[in-house]
Amino acid sequence: MNIIDPHLHFFDLIKGDYTWLKDNPPNWPNIEKIRQDHLPEALLSNTQVNLRGCVHVEAGFDNNNPQRELDWLQDILPNLPYKAVAYAPIDADKSEFRHQLNALSHTHLVALRDITEGADAARLLSPNVADNIALLHQQNYHFEAQFEFANHPVAQRLYEIYSAIPDATLVLNHAGFMERSGAWQSAIDTLSKLNNCTIKFSGHEMLDSPLCPTEQLAILLDAFGEDRVMLASNHPVCLIQRNFDQQWQHYFNVVSQIAPTAWHKLSYENAKHLYQFAL
Template identity: 25%
Template sequence: MIIDSHQHFWKYEPVKHAWIDGNMAVIRKDFMPSDLQSVYQDNGVEGCVAVQADQTLEETDFLLQLAQDNNFIKGVVGWVDLRANNLESTLSEYSEADKLKGFRHVVQGEPDHNFLLRPNFLRGIEVLEKNNYTYDVLIFPHQLGAALEFVKRFPNMNFVIDHIAKPYVKDGFYEGWAVLMKEIAKYDNVYCKLSGMITEADYNTWTPEQIHPYMELVLEAFGSNRVMFGSDWPVCLVAGNYAKVKELTTNFISTLSTIEQQQIMGANAMKFYKL
């Protein structure tokens, strides 16, 4: 079974989705389950995890409603204010939402390099752990040092690094990213998504060969049992299409054993998110 561990839905609003800049004009529109379902049929994908793109509780509710109405959405990674004093009571309101598997904060957008290590945020992660939720780590490479300290503090919490921590492929930035990714991978409660890679390269001229060294490092460091395929649809459309994104991973892992390929293309996501 192929499970896409990372995609988004939205009803496009210019202010709310201000991060979709002029270079990404192709995704300045609505993207809903009906759009994705046909894409999945064409690409043999059976299910997905829908991930928040907006930092509001309304976003979490929106995704949960879509998951309720569309069986192929197997899980939701929502948003909640992890720094809030009423976090426990907010989570209790979601206790019946079986498809709510975890949460994410757009840490890459925080100006504070050590945002992940602030006491109120760490308290929030403690609460998530107590309630058996996962946490998706969305960061840029300059935040990897903080991320390393962060995951060290929670050896029993399930973390996944989104988009291989967004290395600056376009600029050829590799070594500093690689050193810290290897260190983070030493913690076996941390997984990594092979997702969001083509949008870190040049949108128009990227090649699989440019991205392979990054994928090789991730596979070597995390192993086939802690890496998962994700499309980052519809964001991926600014630099390609779904088939190209999927092929980037399937071609890369084609020399692995059948079991390893199955792990990366679905089984690991099912295990991590308890789908």
């Protein structure tokens, strides 16, 4: 099983801050399996899943100096092709955002993420966001948005921003947290109209009542098409339900039920193309 994982995290609890995990951990099942070091060797020694490349998404290593995480990744990932998604507050004042972006320097850096779940999603409505996304695009980076699709005003605002800069790339993390009873259809209808928008099928383990995975994937494929959906493990948070191997086997089973010919695109080719892996 050759895959590129476009959304995972490595942890070193001694070298990094991870205050969200150390000091005030989420009320997740199996939290003690997650609240420990997670380094690449455990995944590279795998015999069932061949990790050909990965996208490391910031995990609170040091939000005051996110460059530290990029430097650390360089040390722990010398033999695995990877890309990095760093942290910066997307609603920061334009000059401050430019300063923070200029302070980030790494050959593997491709994007920024700023978690805006729940009430924090209101920050995506800040007038600064459009300018900051435009600056990211100018510097050949993209933004990875993480919010609930039930938040219709935010989905509409992102649609307006990216409609105005159609060459910019928008990546939606964790499929917008689609709960069974959630009002997510409007956001999917809106955001899927953006040809520059790609969505990750991941993060289901963090939800209380996620939509059935086969139903959810069918909805995403119907809306975004096979070329704009990526499977992602969310390791090690996936340990809430499954280990890394089990997560990818689960995805294989889901895809086999509804779109077996799309497996290579969803597990490898789409991530390779979007994140520009030279494999």
